[in-house]
Amino acid sequence: xxxxxxxxxxxxxxxxxxxxxxxxxxxxxxxxxxxxxxxxxxxxxxxxxxxxxxxxxxxxxxxxxxxxxxxxxxxxxxxxxxxxxxxxxxxxxxxxxxxxxxxxxxxxxxxxxxxxxxxxxxxxxxxxxxxxxxxxxxxxxxxxxxxxxxxxxxxxxxxxxxxxxxxxxxxxxxxxxxxxxxxxxxxxxxxxxxxxxxxxxxxxxxxxxxxxxxxxxxxxxxxxxxxxxxxxxxxxxxxxxxxxxxxxxxxxxxxxxxxxxxxxxxxxxxxxxxxxxxxxxxxxxxxxxxxxxxxxxxxxxxxxxxxxxxxxxxxxxxxxxxxxxxxxxxxxxxxxxxxxxx
Amino acid sequence: xxxxxxxxxxxxxxxxxxxxxxxxxxxxxxxxxxxxxxxxxxxxxxxxxxxxxxxxxxxxxxxxxxxxxxxxxxxxxxxxxxxxxxxxxxxxxxxxxxxxxxxxxxxxxxxxxxxxxxxxxxxxxxxxxxxxxxxxxxxxxxxxxxxxxxxxxxxxxxxxxxxxxxxxxxxxxxxxxxxxxxxxxxxxxxxxxxxxxxxxxxxxxxxxxxxxxxxxxxxxxxxxxxxxxxxxxxxxxxxxxxxxxxxxxxxxxxxxxxxxxxxxxxxxxxxxxxxxxxxxxxxxxxxxxxxxxxxxxxxxxxxxxxxxxxxxxxxxxxxxxxxxxxxxxxxxxxxxxxxxxx
DNA sequence: TGTTAGCACTCTTAATGCTTGACTGCTAAT
DNA sequence: ATTAGCAGTCAAGCATTAAGAGTGCTAACA
Numbered sequence: 087x088x089x090x091x092x093x094x095x096x097x098x099x100x101x102x103x104x105x106x107x108x109x110x111x112x113x114x115x116x117x118x119x120x121x122x123x124x125x126x127x128x129x130x131x132x133x134x135x136x137x138x139x140x141x142x143x144x145x146x147x148x149x150x151x152x153x154x155x156x157x158x159x160x161x162x163x164x165x166x167x168x169x170x171x172x173x174x175x176x177x178x179x180x181x182x183x184x185x186x187x188x189x190x191x192x193x194x195x196x197x198x199x200x201x202x203x204x205x206x207x208x209x210x211x212x213x214x215x216x217x218x219x220x221x222x223x224x225x226x227x228x229x230x231x232x233x234x235x236x237x238x239x240x241x242x243x244x245x246x247x248x249x250x251x252x253x254x255x256x257x258x259x260x261x262x263x264x265x266x267x268x269x270x271x272x273x274x275x276x277x278x279x280x281x282x283x284x285x286x287x288x289x290x291x292x293x294x295x296x297x298x299x300x301x302x303x304x305x306x307x308x309x310x311x312x313x314x315x316x317x318x319x320x321x322x323x324x325x326x327x328x329x330x331x332x333x334x335x336x337x338x339x340x341x342x343x344x345x346x347x348x349x350x351x352x353x354x355x356x357x358x359x360x361x362x363x364x365x366x367x368x369x370x371x372x373x374x375x376x377x378x379x380x381x382x383x384x385x386x387x388x389x390x391x392x393x394x395x396x397x398x399x400x401x402x403x404x405x406x407x408x409x410x411x412x413x414x415x416x417x418x419x420x421x422x423x424x425x426x427x428x
Numbered sequence: 429x430x431x432x433x434x435x436x437x438x439x440x441x442x443x444x445x446x447x448x449x450x451x452x453x454x455x456x457x458x459x460x461x462x463x464x465x466x467x468x469x470x471x472x473x474x475x476x477x478x479x480x481x482x483x484x485x486x487x488x489x490x491x492x493x494x495x496x497x498x499x500x501x502x503x504x505x506x507x508x509x510x511x512x513x514x515x516x517x518x519x520x521x522x523x524x525x526x527x528x529x530x531x532x533x534x535x536x537x538x539x540x541x542x543x544x545x546x547x548x549x550x551x552x553x554x555x556x557x558x559x560x561x562x563x564x565x566x567x568x569x570x571x572x573x574x575x576x577x578x579x580x581x582x583x584x585x586x587x588x589x590x591x592x593x594x595x596x597x598x599x600x601x602x603x604x605x606x607x608x609x610x611x612x613x614x615x616x617x618x619x620x621x622x623x624x625x626x627x628x629x630x631x632x633x634x635x636x637x638x639x640x641x642x643x644x645x646x647x648x649x650x651x652x653x654x655x656x657x658x659x660x661x662x663x664x665x666x667x668x669x670x671x672x673x674x675x676x677x678x679x680x681x682x683x684x685x686x687x688x689x690x691x692x693x694x695x696x697x698x699x700x701x702x703x704x705x706x707x708x709x710x711x712x713x714x715x716x717x718x719x720x721x722x723x724x725x726x727x728x729x730x731x732x733x734x735x736x737x738x739x740x741x742x743x744x745x746x747x748x749x750x751x752x753x754x755x756x757x758x759x760x761x762x763x764x765x766x767x768x769x770x
Numbered sequence: 771t772g773t774t775a776g777c778a779c780t781c782t783t784a785a786t787g788c789t790t791g792a793c794t795g796c797t798a799a800t
Numbered sequence: 801a802t803t804a805g806c807a808g809t810c811a812a813g814c815a816t817t818a819a820g821a822g823t824g825c826t827a828a829c830a
Contacts, residue, residue, distance in 0.1 A: 112793060125803050130794065148793040148810045227567065227579065235579070237569065322664070323687040326680045337679055338668045345665035454822055467774050472823070490781045490822045 089139075096121075096132050097141055098165040101153045105403050108329055110150030155367040155402070158380065162365050162406050169407040171415055175204055183419055193423055194318055197396060197416050202321025204412045206328075207400035208344060210381075211318045212354045214394050221272045221280070224301070226265045228258065236304055250300035264294040268301060277305055317351045319344060330378070330401035340376040344399065349374045354383060354395050363410055367402055378402050384413045388424045396420075431481075438463075438474050439483055440507040443495045447745050450671055452492030497709040497744070500722065504707050504748050511749040513757055517546055525761055535765055536660055539738060539758050544663025546754045548670075549742035550686060552723075553660045554696045556736050563614045563622070566643070568607045570600065578646055592642035606636045610643060619647055659693045661686060672720070672743035682718040686741065691716045696725060696737050705752055709744055720744050726755045730766045738762075 089097070099120045100111045113129040121129065133151050136142045141160070142151040153161070171179075182200050185192075194211050201209035220241050227235040232254045252261065272280055281302065322344055331337050343349050353366060353374055364383045368375030375381055382404070383397030396416070398409050431439070441462045442453045455471040463471065475493050478484045483502070484493040495503070513521075524542050527534075536553050543551035562583050569577040574596045594603065614622055623644065664686055673679050685691050695708060695716055706725045710717030717723055724746070725739030738758070740751050 110793090114793080127795095127803055127805095128801080131802090134795080144794085146793095146810055147795090148808085150793070225569065227569075237577075237579075323683050326683060332676060334674060334676055334679065337676065341665050341668060452822090456822075468822095469774055469776095469824095470772080473773090476824080486823085488781055489824090490779085490820095492822065 093132060093136060094165060096129065097136055097153075097157060098161065100133075100136075100142065100151055101157060101161045101165065104153055105405060108403060110145060110152050112150035115150070153402075155369065155371070158367055158402055158406070159365050162363065162382075162410065166406055166410070169411045171204075171411050175412075176415070178204065179415060179419065183423070190424070193420060194394075194396075195320070197420055198318055198320035200416055201396065201398060201412055202324055205398050205400075205405070205409045206324055207398045207404065207409065208319065208321045208324050209396070209398055210344075210350060210354065210383075211396035212351060212394055213316055213318075214355065214392065220274055220276050222274075224265070224269050224272055226252075226261055228252070228261055234261065236301060238305075250297065250304050252297055252300070264297050267294055268298060280305065317347045317354070319347070325400065328401055330403055336377070340379060343374070343376050350381075350399070353381060354397070363413065364397075365406075375399075380404050382406065382409050382413065384417050386417050386420050386424075388421065393424070435474060435478060436507060438471065439478060439495075439499060440503065442475075442478075442484065442493055443499060443503045443507065446495055447747060450745060452487060452494050454492035457492070495744075497711065497713070500709055500744055500748070501707050504705065504724075504752065508748055508752070511753045513546070513753050517754075518757070520546065521757060521761065525765070532766070535762060536736075536738075537662070539762055540660055540662035542758055543738065543740060543754055544666055547740050547742075547747070547751045548666055549740045549746065549751065550661065550663045550666050551738070551740055552686075552692060552696065552725075553738035554693060554736060555658055555660075556697065556734065562616055562618050564616075566607070566611050566614055568594075568603055570594070570603055576603065578643055580647075592639065592646050594639060594642070606639050609636055610640060622647065659689045659696070661689070667742065670743055672745055678719070682721060685716070685718050692723075692741070695723060696739070705755065706739075707748075717741075722746050724748065724751050724755065726759050728759050728762050728766075730763065735766070 096116065099116055103111045103115065103119070113126040113133055116129045116133075117124055117126040133142060137144065137151065141154055141157040143154050144151060179200050182196050183193075185196060190213075194213065198209045198211055221238060222241060223239045225237040225239075227237060232251055234250055234252050236250055256264075271283070275283075322341070325331055325337070325340055325344075331340065353372060362384060364385075366372045366375060366381045366383070368377050368379045368381075372381075379400060380402045381397060381399045383395050385392050385395045387393055397413065398404075400409075438458065441458055445453045445457065445461070455468040455475055458471045458475075459466055459468040475484060479486065479493065483496055483499040485496050486493060521542050524538050525535075527538060532555075536555065540551045540553055563580060564583060565581045567579040567581075569579060574593055576592055576594050578592055598606075613625070617625075664683070667673055667679070667682055667686075673682065695714060704726060706727075708714045708717060708723045708725070710719050710721045710723075714723075721742060722744045723739060723741045725737050727734050727737045729735055739755065740746075742751075
């Protein structure tokens with residue numbers, strides 16, 4: 087059922103005012119502050135209808151109305167007036183992104199910082215590239231007689247400090263040869279493909295077998311080690327500045343979800359509808375999220391291929407206008423940077 | 429003035445009991461639970477004397493006694509009965525430290541994890557090596573025509589992903605030559621020395637000047653970028669499990685100090701007495717620390733040279749026995765690992 | 771001189787009841 | 801369809817009370 091224009095307007099007012107003041111919105115406030123031409127009694131009947139439809143709730147019989155999860159979703163997708171960032175904010179974004187961004191990890195870190203600073207909420211990002219990312223080149227760098235550093239250049243990332251053991255008696259020339267062999271074998275393959283690779287080591291190559299296994303192990307170690315750090319977070323403390331988190335249990339719940347990371351990782355990677363901006367709200371559907379908190383995410387892609395997701399987590403009563411504006415701007419910059427690198 | 433044996437015993441009891449129960453300790457509890465042969469009235473006069481001496485305080489006239497900062501310090505240095513870790517805990521330590529520890533950063537991360545898991549508090553570590561660490565080898569690895577990866581092997585660390593720009597027209601052979609030149613120049617020098625290095629580029633070497641400057645810049649970037657991440661933290665959420673942090677302001681204060689990092693960095697690097705275990709308590713002297721919280725630190729050294737500091741931050745009412753036991757054990761392991769690497 | 775019992779005093783904490791004010795929902799009139 | 805008015809509900813703040821925990825002091829005792 088489609089809402090009447092007036093209902094939409096009232097709903098928008100409720101959400102806006104509630105985000106602004108954190109106080110349940112009463113019919114009186116609406117009629118006096120926003121709609122002087124309509125009496126509070128009229129508003130009351132509209133509010134009551136909106137409640138019936140599931141967009142509003144009351145904390146108790148004699149309190150004003152508070153938006154429901156549904157209302158926030160509708161607000162972000164339809165009702166909300168899109169905001170533009172100020173010149174100052176845009177300059178800040180540019181300034182941060184100018185810093186050392188040769189490594190994709192740094193691009194993420196910069197993005198996280200910008201998002202959390204400008205929005206005032208905790209920012210999160212998860213890279214979904216790792217599994218699909220392909221190897222461009224592998225290079226061994228011997229620096230002890232029985233150790234080598236494996237340097238792996240991928241399409242998007244640079245994996246480093248994966249040490250492997252090599253046989254002491256192997257000469258530098260032999261190592262070079264092994265390098266070339268493995269390089270040829272691994273090139274243009276994803277990690278997944280490599281892990282499933284079955285190789286016949288014929289006589290002449292049997293010396294490489296140890297190295298081969300060590301490299302695979304290093305890759306696996308990299309995977310399992312990074313699996314939990316794939317989720318990056320910045321501005322954890324931001325949450326404390328919002329009056330929504332006044333009681334200790336709320337803060338605990340929030341920080342537990344954010345610091346444990348795995349729950350968040352689940353939610354961020356689960357369904358990935360092709361929406362530009364995705365809003366998930368704790369309770370009603372997303373029980374893993376802290377109660378009454380929202381996760382607003384966006385995805386970024388390079389050459390049409392989705393690479394990761396980034397976003398903001400905070401109270402449901404969140405400044406969605408700013409958050410969406412920040413996410414969209416940062417998204418554009420990330421995509422242009424990554425496309426450039428290619 | 430030296431405390432009488434009985435006063436010491438009572439003080440120890442107060443601290444132990446307070447750590448255990450989080451309830452101000454009364455004369456009655458002491459006499460009934462710990463010293464049945466003495467009446468509560470006697471304890472009362474002893475307590476009152478200890479308060480006079482600055483070891484105990486009262487929250488209000490009719491409350492039990494709570495240890496002061498002085499009391500905690502004395503407790504850790506003299507009074508406390510040292511605890512030994514259980515077989516299970518020791519096994520856990522070993523298990524964690526077996527994981528991928530080729531890189532010093534991972535040694536730290538492992539240590540942080542162990543410390544925070546076993547103690548139940550937030551763990552912190554700061555490396556003081558960076559400034560003094562000497563370069564062992566520098567290697568260029570070209571991978572775009574105008575870019576190279578600078579790989580710097582130091583005595584203890586491996587710096588990586590510092591990209592530098594190189595002149596397009598430079599041949600690989602020339603790059604090799606430049607590599608050798610810079611390697612020779614930087615070898616066995618600390619970063620500080622390198623930054624102050626004045627080099628005369630005579631005619632034949634003038635082509636390296638760009639590279640030289642780029643490398644220095646990369647090092648500097650590394651420095652300034654890492655300056656704030658030099659402080660590593662694990663288990664931030666641990667603080668929430670302790671009943672000392674029941675009101676929101678305490679949590680806020682704590683998290684602000686811990687997440688902003690710079691205050692903590694100051695405190696951890698400031699005075700470094702050669703004590704094995706160092707206790708700093710918020711309020712009274714260390715205003716930068718959150719109120720009523722303690723920072724317990726230890727330092728580790730390799731070949732007699734101090735390299736860094738690690739520790740635990742949590743409520744003053746902290747399980748010092750466990751914390752000290754964990755720190756000492758982890759310290760021994762770190763030192764043996766680092767000594768091995770040499 | 772050190773120890774103890776007893777008692778008065780202080781202060782916190784929790785429970786209770788009361789008042790005020792902010793809303794709503796309903797109804798009847800416009 | 802809108803509005804004004806009114807009764808009913810609930811939260812929040814405030815004062816009062818009672819109970820309980822713990823101390824300090826004093827006087828008596830070994």
